[in-house]
Amino acid sequence: MAKDKDNGLGDGRRSGGVLPVSEDRRAFLKSGALLAGASAAGGLGIATAHAGSVKVPESNLSMGREIPAKIYGMPSKYEAHVTRNRTDVFVNKQNWSDWSMTPLQHQLGIVTPNGLFYERHHAGIPDINPDDHTLAVHGMVKQPLKFSMSDLMRYPAVSKFYFMECSGNGLTDWKAVKSTTVQQTHGLLSCAQWTGVPLSWLLDEAGLADGAKWVLLEGADGSAHARSVPIDKCMDDTLIVWGMNGEMLRPENGYPLRALIPGWEGNVSVKWLRRIKVGDKPWHLRSETARYTDPMPDGKWRQFSMVMECKSVITRPSGGMKIPGPGRVEIEGFAWSGNGKITAVDVTVDGGKTWREARLEEPVIDKCLTRFRYSWDWDGGPAEIASRAVDSSGYVQPTVADIDKVRAIVGFVQHHNAVFPWSVASSGEVANAIA
Amino acid sequence: MRSLKVSALTIAATALFAFSAAAADGPGVSYGQKISEADVKALDIDVSTSTGAGLPAGSGTVADGAKIYAEKCVACHGEGANGGSMYGPMHGGIGSFVTPKRKLTPGSMYPYAPILFDYIRRAMPMDSPQSLNDNEVYALTAYIYSLNGLVKEDAVLDAKSLAAIKMPNKDGFVVDDRPDVKAVRCMADCTKIKP
Numbered sequence: 188m189a190k191d192k193d194n195g196l197g198d199g200r201r202s203g204g205v206l207p208v209s210e211d212r213r214a215f216l217k218s219g220a221l222l223a224g225a226s227a228a229g230g231l232g233i234a235t236a237h238a239g240s241v242k243v244p245e246s247n248l249s250m251g252r253e254i255p256a257k258i259y260g261m262p263s264k265y266e267a268h269v270t271r272n273r274t275d276v277f278v279n280k281q282n283w284s285d286w287s288m289t290p291l292q293h294q295l296g297i298v299t300p301n302g303l304f305y306e307r308h309h310a311g312i313p314d315i316n317p318d319d320h321t322l323a324v325h326g327m328v329k330q331p332l333k334f335s336m337s338d339l340m341r342y343p344a345v346s347k348f349y350f351m352e353c354s355g356n357g358l359t360d361w362k363a364v365k366s367t368t369v370q371q372t373h374g375l376l377s378c379a380q381w382t383g384v385p386l387s388w389l390l391d392e393a394g395l396a397d398g399a400k401w402v403l404l405e406g407a408d409g410s411a412h413a414r415s416v417p418i419d420k421c422m423d424d425t426l427i428v429w430g431m432n433g434e435m436l437r438p439e440n441g442y443p444l445r446a447l448i449p450g451w452e453g454n455v456s457v458k459w460l461r462r463i464k465v466g467d468k469p470w471h472l473r474s475e476t477a478r479y480t481d482p483m484p485d486g487k488w489r490q491f492s493m494v495m496e497c498k499s500v501i502t503r504p505s506g507g508m509k510i511p512g513p514g515r516v517e518i519e520g521f522a523w524s525g526n527g528k529i530t531a532v533d534v535t536v537d538g539g540k541t542w543r544e545a546r547l548e549e550p551v552i553d554k555c556l557t558r559f560r561y562s563w564d565w566d567g568g569p570a571e572i573a574s575r576a577v578d579s580s581g582y583v584q585p586t587v588a589d590i591d592k593v594r595a596i597v598g599f600v601q602h603h604n605a606v607f608p609w610s611v612a613s614s615g616e617v618a619n620a621i622a
Numbered sequence: 623m624r625s626l627k628v629s630a631l632t633i634a635a636t637a638l639f640a641f642s643a644a645a646a647d648g649p650g651v652s653y654g655q656k657i658s659e660a661d662v663k664a665l666d667i668d669v670s671t672s673t674g675a676g677l678p679a680g681s682g683t684v685a686d687g688a689k690i691y692a693e694k695c696v697a698c699h700g701e702g703a704n705g706g707s708m709y710g711p712m713h714g715g716i717g718s719f720v721t722p723k724r725k726l727t728p729g730s731m732y733p734y735a736p737i738l739f740d741y742i743r744r745a746m747p748m749d750s751p752q753s754l755n756d757n758e759v760y761a762l763t764a765y766i767y768s769l770n771g772l773v774k775e776d777a778v779l780d781a782k783s784l785a786a787i788k789m790p791n792k793d794g795f796v797v798d799d800r801p802d803v804k805a806v807r808c809m810a811d812c813t814k815i816k817p
Binding site for chain 1: 648649651652653654655656657658659661662665666667668669670671672673698707708709710719720722723724726728731732733734737738740741744745748751752791794795796797798799800801802803804805806807808809810811812813814815816817
C-alpha cells in the first residue's frame, strides 16, 4: 500500500467540478479516444458530430446485460476506484490487528455503504455461522441467560442511525502533515442505520443484582476483544445489533452480532459479541489501559475516555483534489458529536480569521453524521479552508492548539477532534494544512 | 349477557393498555434461555485485573516461560521479546512517560500485573489463541515480567503472587474529565487555526 501511487481519490467522477489532480489528463485522453472511435465507426451521424453536439449513448443501441436469476448487486465497474483502504500512513507490522478507512471524499449523503464502512480488528475477521452463535449474559444478574440469534431476532427490533468513529481517527496528523486525503486523515468514521434490541431489555430480563455498575462486552474473534462499559450507558441507548443498512452485518462489522454504543469510540461497540458479564467495577484489561488511553501531561494517561466529542471536516474540496478555476466552489463536509446533535457548522476560507455559518442538510440526527454545505466564491488566490462544528451541549470544536494546552500530544495519540484545515493554492490544488 | 359483553370489552381495553405500556419501557416478551453460571464456565476467561479475581489455579516459572516462549512466541516477538516480525519490544520503557518518547510495554504501561495473564490467555499466541493451559500462561507471564525486571529469575507465579506484583504505572491513570477544552465560537477577527 505504501508504494501504491494511488492517493485514494480514484478518478473522482461527479465530484462537482472539483477534480483530483490526475483527472485532467485522463479526461483529455478519454475524449481523444472517443473522437478517434467515432470517426472509425460512422453510422448514425456520429462521424459528423461537431464539438458540443450531444451524442446518442451507445447503451441506447443494444440490449443490456441479461437479468441474472439471483445475484447480490455490486457497484458499477466505473466505481472501482471507490474502495476502503488499509492505512498506508501508519504502517503496521502485520494486517490482522490493523485498520481500513472509509473513502469519505466519495460518500454521498450521510449513510456509509456497508462495503465501505471502516474496519478495525484486533485479530482479523472471523466467519461465524449464525446458527452456532450464542450470546451469554451472566455475572451480577439474578438469572444468567443465553440467546441464540433466532431468540434475539424474535424481539420487536428497533432501527436507529448512528455514526461510528475510531478513537484513533486522525492520529497520524496532529502536528505534522502525514496524510494526503480525507480518507487517510478522517476515514475511521462511518455512519449506518443499525437494527437490533436495546441492551437494557436483555439486562432487565436477566435482572441486575444490587451493586451492578460495569458490564464487560467480549467478542468471539481471535483476540476475544473485550471492553468494560459503565452500566448507565448500557441501560441508556446501547443496542445489541445484527442489522446494518437494511441487511445483516458484514463479517468485518461483527456478523452476526455486535454491540452498538452510540457516540462512543468504535472499539467499545464489541463485534462478534459472545458474552456480556455484569460486575461492580471495570476490568482494566489491556484494551483499556495499554491501549485506547490518552497521553496526558506529567507522564499520565486518561482512561475510559469513551465519548467521541464534537468534530467536523470538509470532504470536498479536500486533500489531493484540484479546483478547476476561480468561481463558485460548493464546500461540503460532515459534522458529528457523541454528545448530541449538531447545532451549527461554521466555515472559514482565511485560515480561521473569519467564519461564516454553513447550511445544515436534513436530517440532523442525534449522534449521527450531519452534512453541511457552504457556497464559496473563490477569487483564485491562496486560501485555507476549514469547518468548525457546535453541538447541542454547547461545545465548540477546538483547534490542535487548544487541545495541546491540556493534553500531551506525544506518540500514538487518540481523540483528535480538532478543526482540520486544507490549503488551496492558486493552482487550485488542495492539500493537508494541519501544520 | 350484557355484563359479560362489558367485561369482555374491559379485558380487551386492559390488554391493549398493557401492550402499549410494555412497548414504552420493554419488549413485553422474554426469549432468553435460563442457564447457570456453570454453563458459561468455558467462556468465562476474564480477570478483574485490579483485584486478581478470576485468576485460575495453577502456576508457572520464569524458566518454563522462556521455553514456551522460544517455541510459540519468538517468531512474532523476537529473541528475548526484543521485537520481531509482527510486534515491537515487550520490555523496557519504565520511566519513559515523562519524556517525549513514551515506550509502551507490559512492564511500563500495565497498572495491574494480572492484565498480562488475561491478555495472553485470551489473545496469544496470535496464530492459535486460547490454546495454552493456565500453567503455561502463568509461566509466560513470569517470563515477560522477568524481562521487565519486575520479578526475579527464580520467580514462580500463581494467582496470589501475580496479583501482588507492584506495577510502576499503577497510579498513572486519570479519569476522563472531558470536556477539557473550552473553545469559543469566534466569527470575526479570530485567532487563526494555526496561531
